[in-house]
Amino acid sequence: MQLYDMPDDRGHFGPYGGIFVAETLVEALEELRVMYERFRHDPEFLAEFAHDLKYFVGRPSPIYYAKRWSERVGGARIYLKREDLNHTGAHKVNNTVGQALLAKRMGKPRVIAETGAGQHGVATATIAARMGLECVVYMGSEDVKRQAPNVYRMKLLGATVVPVESGSKTLKDALNEAMRDWVTNISNTFYIIGTVAGPHPYPMMVRDFQAVIGVEAKQQMQEMIGRQPDAVVACVGGGSNAMGIFYPYINEENVRLIGVEAAGLGLATGKHAAPLTANSSVGVLHGNRTYLMQDEDGQIIETHSISAGLDYPGVGPEHAWLKDSKRAEYVAITDDEAMAAFHSLCRTEGIIPALESSHALAYAEKMAATMSPDQVILVNLSGRGDKDINTVAGLSGITL
Amino acid sequence: MSRIKTTFDQLKQQGKKALVPYITAGDPHPDLTVKLLHAMVANGADMIELGVPFSDPMADGPVIQRASERALVHHVGLSRVLEMVREFRQQDNVTPIILMGYANPVEAMGQEKFSDRAQVAGVDGVLTVDYPPEECKEFTALLQARGIDPIFLLSPTTEPARVEVIVNQASGFVYYVSLKGVTGAKNLDIEEVAQKVAEIRTLTDLPVGVGFGVRDAATATAVAAIGDAVVVGSRMVQAVEQSNDQNLVDNVAALMKELRIAVDAA
Numbered sequence: 001m002q003l004y005d006m007p008d009d010r011g012h013f014g015p016y017g018g019i020f021v022a023e024t025l026v027e028a029l030e031e032l033r034v035m036y037e038r039f040r041h042d043p044e045f046l047a048e049f050a051h052d053l054k055y056f057v058g059r060p061s062p063i064y065y066a067k068r069w070s071e072r073v074g075g076a077r078i079y080l081k082r083e084d085l086n087h088t089g090a091h092k093v094n095n096t097v098g099q100a101l102l103a104k105r106m107g108k109p110r111v112i113a114e115t116g117a118g119q120h121g122v123a124t125a126t127i128a129a130r131m132g133l134e135c136v137v138y139m140g141s142e143d144v145k146r147q148a149p150n151v152y153r154m155k156l157l158g159a160t161v162v163p164v165e166s167g168s169k170t171l172k173d174a175l176n177e178a179m180r181d182w183v184t185n186i187s188n189t190f191y192i193i194g195t196v197a198g199p200h201p202y203p204m205m206v207r208d209f210q211a212v213i214g215v216e217a218k219q220q221m222q223e224m225i226g227r228q229p230d231a232v233v234a235c236v237g238g239g240s241n242a243m244g245i246f247y248p249y250i251n252e253e254n255v256r257l258i259g260v261e262a263a264g265l266g267l268a269t270g271k272h273a274a275p276l277t278a279n280s281s282v283g284v285l286h287g288n289r290t291y292l293m294q295d296e297d298g299q300i301i302e303t304h305s306i307s308a309g310l311d312y313p314g315v316g317p318e319h320a321w322l323k324d325s326k327r328a329e330y331v332a333i334t335d336d337e338a339m340a341a342f343h344s345l346c347r348t349e350g351i352i353p354a355l356e357s358s359h360a361l362a363y364a365e366k367m368a369a370t371m372s373p374d375q376v377i378l379v380n381l382s383g384r385g386d387k388d389i390n391t392v393a394g395l396s397g398i399t400l
Numbered sequence: 401m402s403r404i405k406t407t408f409d410q411l412k413q414q415g416k417k418a419l420v421p422y423i424t425a426g427d428p429h430p431d432l433t434v435k436l437l438h439a440m441v442a443n444g445a446d447m448i449e450l451g452v453p454f455s456d457p458m459a460d461g462p463v464i465q466r467a468s469e470r471a472l473v474h475h476v477g478l479s480r481v482l483e484m485v486r487e488f489r490q491q492d493n494v495t496p497i498i499l500m501g502y503a504n505p506v507e508a509m510g511q512e513k514f515s516d517r518a519q520v521a522g523v524d525g526v527l528t529v530d531y532p533p534e535e536c537k538e539f540t541a542l543l544q545a546r547g548i549d550p551i552f553l554l555s556p557t558t559e560p561a562r563v564e565v566i567v568n569q570a571s572g573f574v575y576y577v578s579l580k581g582v583t584g585a586k587n588l589d590i591e592e593v594a595q596k597v598a599e600i601r602t603l604t605d606l607p608v609g610v611g612f613g614v615r616d617a618a619t620a621t622a623v624a625a626i627g628d629a630v631v632v633g634s635r636m637v638q639a640v641e642q643s644n645d646q647n648l649v650d651n652v653a654a655l656m657k658e659l660r661i662a663v664d665a666a
């Protein structure tokens with residue numbers, strides 16, 4: 001196999017990715033691209049990044065063998081990469097640490113971010129507080145209502161949360177609004193995108209910052225079982241936790257890479273957030289070309305998932321490429337299946353997973369049952385479920 | 401020769417600048433769009449920018465976002481917009497129509513099919529906000545092969561070397577975005593516009609349109625003194641938004657007249 005070398009210098013992963021933005025943003029993206037090229041191999045920058053990941057985030061995150069759960073499922077052994085143990089409770093912070101260091105080097109005193117579930121917003125507000133940067137977070141007004149505790153966390157950290165009232169009032173609209181802020185305040189503002197989407201260089205840069213997950217995992221698996229897993233499984237919203245763990249494994253042909261999208265109420269109902277699995281058509285949104293959930297006029301349609309973090313109509317362009325090239329496989333898990341896995345992990349392992357991560361767990365469970373105990377599945381446990389307890393309680397008719 | 405070039409040539413002979421209103425197709429109702437187009441022409445519009453509604457108008461401010469939302473209530477998509485242009489052409493075969501919108505509706509229809517249908521409908525120019533020239537070379541060729549001008553934006557942050565790349569791919573005219581921000585913002589700096597447009601003129605002979613911050617007669621006059629065309633978007637859409645079905649056409653016509661006088665006063 002040819003060594004993987006994506007994207008090209010304009011951010012293309014085959015036919016996907018690219019820089020599809022209004023001219024008003026082109027220069028800012030060029031400035032970012034040049035600065036990132038300069039720092040991505042700079043030993044001093046990388047040392048500072050590694051230092052912050054270790055002492056502020058708490059890395060490396062451990063890999064944990066979920067023995068009781070594996071035995072209960074029966075079949076392959078399931079290992080969990082514990083991104084839920086990071087400061088702020090998810091993988092999102094890896095990326096915000098990296099981008100905030102870049103913002104500082106570029107002399108930008110103000111950072112902005114979009115958020116859906118609020119995890120990326122909290123991670124951005126956290127790092128902004130630590131570095132003394134002004135922070136504005138855009139969040140769809142529907143999500144503001146659904147994720148009240150995270151909104152308050154951001155405020156405690158000194159960020160301004162702006163509810164977005166346009167369109168479907170969710171994550172995609174928050175991203176639109178953050179872009180609008182950015183074109184208006186380009187000279188003093190750095191836009192910290194929370195996933196491997198957006199125009200180049202974001203999908204590549206966010207992947208690189210998240211790749212610490214896979215780099216650690218390769219070393220840890222070697223130490224723990226003397227080899228690499230048979231399959232790596234991760235949930236896919238925009239796709240950053242999945243790219244982070246997949247990327248260092250791309251050239252390891254014997255390791256299957258499996259991305260798990262949100263099937264919501266079921267793919268057949270149309271109420272889902274699984275553009276790859278449902279084979280949606282290809283289009284352009286938020287600065288890149290990728291698979292998109294859209295109607296026949298090319299209008300982006302509303303998605304559905306029980307987990308706000310997977311509720312996004314597109315997917316990072318590198319996943320589109322990995323799907324077409326068949327290097328990764330994409331599947332989808334319904335709300336109900338994710339909930340079952342959520343409860344199952346809580347009760348057998350004493351770990352409350354995020355609803356997003358529960359999608360990956362549910363698929364691992366299905367898959368493990370068809371495999372033998374000498375086989376190993378590594379699941380990226382992208383976050384903890386504390387943020388989701390209101391949603392879960394609500395499903396049981398309980399108001400907290 | 402394209403209607404756009406003919407129009408600019410004629411205006412130049414008359415010593416006038418082009419007045420280019422923007423409205424979003426289907427706002428407030430698809431049945432009213434063609435009527436509005438004719439009313440704008442009758443009251444001083446030289447060319448028209450017709451917005452294609454999109455669910456995620458990233459480069460637009462709140463006024464044009466709301467126009468898109470109103471049009472989408474009636475499911476006005478690209479096919480419907482092309483029908484409107486064809487209907488307009490039955491009575492007006494001289495006024496150029498420029499479609500302005502986002503890439504995804506074009507991608508959904510297919511670039512070639514769109515180009516064919518736009519030609520048949522009588523479209524003269526296409527401005528796709530999120531297709532920078534590097535990402536749409538084939539599309540540019542498809543349009544130009546059908547006599548349709550690809551219109552590109554230039555912004556205050558576009559470096560001269562890049563201006564050259566863009567003007568080489570453009571035809572008809574180029575569109576200078578007169579401020580840092582989204583449509584309808586309020587921070588237009590006339591001196592900066594003058595300086596930048598002068599710089600653009602050293603790099604191309606194409607006419608230069610100016611828009612994104614023209615909000616009243618005074619800014620229209622000031623911008624007309626600098627550019628070859630004055631594009632008025634959010635202010636037009638505001639007039640649509642603030643009208644009811646009875647006074648809509650009259651209000652838009654009145655604003656058009658006022659802007660015509662302002663542009664001619666330059």
Ligand SMILES: Cc1ncc(COP(=O)(O)O)c(C=O)c1O
Nearest residue numbers: 237238239240241309356382383
């Ligand atoms: C815990 C967790 N996992 C996964 C995601 C999905 O994002 P991505 O696909 O970029 O990893 C989110 C997003 O909010 C999240 O909070």
